[in-house]
Amino acid sequence: MATEFLKPAASEEDRTWQRLDKWLWCARFMRARSDCARLVADGLVRINRQVTDKPHARLRPGDVLTLPLRQDVRVVRVLALATRRGPAPEAQALYEEIAEGQEVAGQT
Secondary structure: HHHHHHHHHHHHHOOEEHHHHHHHHHOOOOHHOOOOOHHOOOOOOOEOOEEEEOOEEEOOOOOOEEEOOOOEEEEEEEEOOOOOOHHHHHHHHHEEEEOOOOOOOOOO
Protein backbone atom coordinates (compact mmCIF):
# COMPACT_ATOMS: atom_id res chain seq x y z
CA MET A 1 0.00 0.00 0.00
CA ALA A 2 2.85 2.40 0.77
CA THR A 3 4.33 1.80 -2.69
CA GLU A 4 1.06 2.95 -4.31
CA PHE A 5 1.39 6.23 -2.41
CA LEU A 6 4.90 6.82 -3.79
CA LYS A 7 4.12 6.05 -7.43
CA PRO A 8 2.72 9.48 -8.43
CA ALA A 9 5.79 11.36 -7.18
CA ALA A 10 8.11 8.86 -8.83
CA SER A 11 6.24 9.19 -12.11
CA GLU A 12 6.56 13.01 -11.99
CA GLU A 13 10.34 12.75 -11.87
CA ASP A 14 11.91 13.22 -15.30
CA ARG A 15 8.70 14.84 -16.59
CA THR A 16 8.35 17.99 -14.46
CA TRP A 17 11.54 17.84 -12.38
CA GLN A 18 14.77 15.86 -12.11
CA ARG A 19 17.34 15.18 -9.41
CA LEU A 20 20.16 17.70 -9.59
CA ASP A 21 22.94 15.08 -9.55
CA LYS A 22 21.25 13.03 -12.29
CA TRP A 23 20.78 16.08 -14.52
CA LEU A 24 24.41 17.19 -14.06
CA TRP A 25 25.56 13.69 -15.04
CA CYS A 26 23.25 13.51 -18.08
CA ALA A 27 24.39 16.99 -19.16
CA ARG A 28 27.97 15.68 -18.97
CA PHE A 29 29.38 18.19 -16.51
CA MET A 30 31.27 15.33 -14.84
CA ARG A 31 32.06 11.76 -15.83
CA ALA A 32 30.47 9.92 -12.89
CA ARG A 33 27.15 10.56 -11.21
CA SER A 34 28.84 10.06 -7.84
CA ASP A 35 31.18 12.96 -8.69
CA CYS A 36 28.13 15.12 -9.46
CA ALA A 37 26.55 14.14 -6.14
CA ARG A 38 29.78 14.96 -4.28
CA LEU A 39 30.05 18.38 -5.95
CA VAL A 40 26.53 19.20 -4.79
CA ALA A 41 26.98 17.67 -1.31
CA ASP A 42 30.05 19.85 -0.78
CA GLY A 43 27.80 22.91 -1.18
CA LEU A 44 29.49 24.12 -4.36
CA VAL A 45 26.40 24.31 -6.59
CA ARG A 46 23.72 27.02 -6.59
CA ILE A 47 20.21 26.74 -7.98
CA ASN A 48 18.74 30.16 -8.74
CA ARG A 49 21.44 31.76 -6.55
CA GLN A 50 20.57 29.54 -3.57
CA VAL A 51 23.31 27.24 -2.29
CA THR A 52 22.22 23.63 -2.09
CA ASP A 53 23.98 20.63 -0.59
CA LYS A 54 21.30 18.11 -1.55
CA PRO A 55 22.04 15.93 -4.61
CA HIS A 56 18.33 15.08 -4.66
CA ALA A 57 17.29 18.75 -5.05
CA ARG A 58 14.57 19.16 -7.66
CA LEU A 59 15.70 20.82 -10.85
CA ARG A 60 13.20 22.24 -13.35
CA PRO A 61 13.52 23.82 -16.80
CA GLY A 62 14.25 27.52 -16.43
CA ASP A 63 16.38 27.09 -13.30
CA VAL A 64 19.80 28.75 -13.34
CA LEU A 65 22.79 26.78 -12.04
CA THR A 66 26.12 28.15 -10.89
CA LEU A 67 28.87 25.53 -10.98
CA PRO A 68 32.58 25.68 -10.17
CA LEU A 69 34.30 23.51 -12.77
CA ARG A 70 38.06 23.28 -13.17
CA GLN A 71 39.37 26.84 -12.71
CA ASP A 72 36.18 28.48 -13.93
CA VAL A 73 32.67 29.20 -12.73
CA ARG A 74 29.93 28.34 -15.21
CA VAL A 75 26.43 29.74 -15.10
CA VAL A 76 23.87 27.80 -17.14
CA ARG A 77 20.11 27.92 -17.65
CA VAL A 78 18.33 24.56 -17.72
CA LEU A 79 16.43 24.25 -21.00
CA ALA A 80 15.22 20.67 -20.69
CA LEU A 81 15.28 17.61 -18.48
CA ALA A 82 17.31 14.61 -19.58
CA THR A 83 15.76 11.37 -20.73
CA ARG A 84 19.14 9.62 -20.84
CA ARG A 85 22.88 10.28 -20.78
CA GLY A 86 23.42 10.66 -24.48
CA PRO A 87 26.23 11.97 -26.66
CA ALA A 88 27.71 15.44 -26.15
CA PRO A 89 25.47 17.29 -28.66
CA GLU A 90 22.39 15.86 -26.94
CA ALA A 91 23.77 16.85 -23.52
CA GLN A 92 24.56 20.40 -24.68
CA ALA A 93 20.94 20.83 -25.80
CA LEU A 94 19.86 20.51 -22.13
CA TYR A 95 21.26 23.92 -21.16
CA GLU A 96 22.49 27.27 -22.38
CA GLU A 97 25.50 29.15 -21.08
CA ILE A 98 24.78 32.52 -19.54
CA ALA A 99 27.59 34.85 -20.53
CA GLU A 100 29.17 37.16 -17.98
CA GLY A 101 27.19 40.37 -17.83
CA GLN A 102 24.12 38.77 -19.42
CA GLU A 103 21.07 39.40 -17.27
CA VAL A 104 19.40 36.41 -15.70
CA ALA A 105 15.64 36.73 -16.13
CA GLY A 106 13.81 36.83 -12.83
CA GLN A 107 17.01 37.29 -10.82
CA THR A 108 17.87 40.61 -9.22
